[in-house]
Amino acid sequence: MVPSQLVELGRQALGAVERSVANGAPRLECQLLASDFYESLQRELQETSEADCAKRTTLIAAAHHCDRIATQSISADAMVRELRAAVASLQSDTPIAPGHLPAAPRQLELRPLLRVIEGGLAEA
DSSP states (O other): OOOHHHHHHHHHHHHHHHHHHHTTOOHHHHHHHHHHHHHHHHHHHHHSOTTOHHHHHHHHHHHHHHHHHTOTTOOHHHHHHHHHHHHHHHHOSSOOOGGGOOOOOOOOOOOOOOOOOOSSSOOO
16 A cells, blocks of 8 residues: 555654654754655655545555654654654554544644834824
């Protein structure tokens, strides 16, 4: 179903990230190590036809895990867990049912940016 090269790239990324986390590498460095896998996953998803529902569903599930890896507030342990889950979902022989995709990552709430607007009701 999923190309073995993609699964192997995921395993390599997982190994690299696990080693980097164990060595205390910064979070951003670990995220960059996983980025080649994520980009390859996205390309495969774009190239997969709508008719191949099982493959698309599997790829989308793995992509959801990778989306979580990219969040700014993720811990190193959570990053490894999400990458491990992404690779595991690609290796699974049982496709995920279309209505049972993992929940989308929550959007981080950003504080509003307040700016001073010059002009307006200023005295003439």
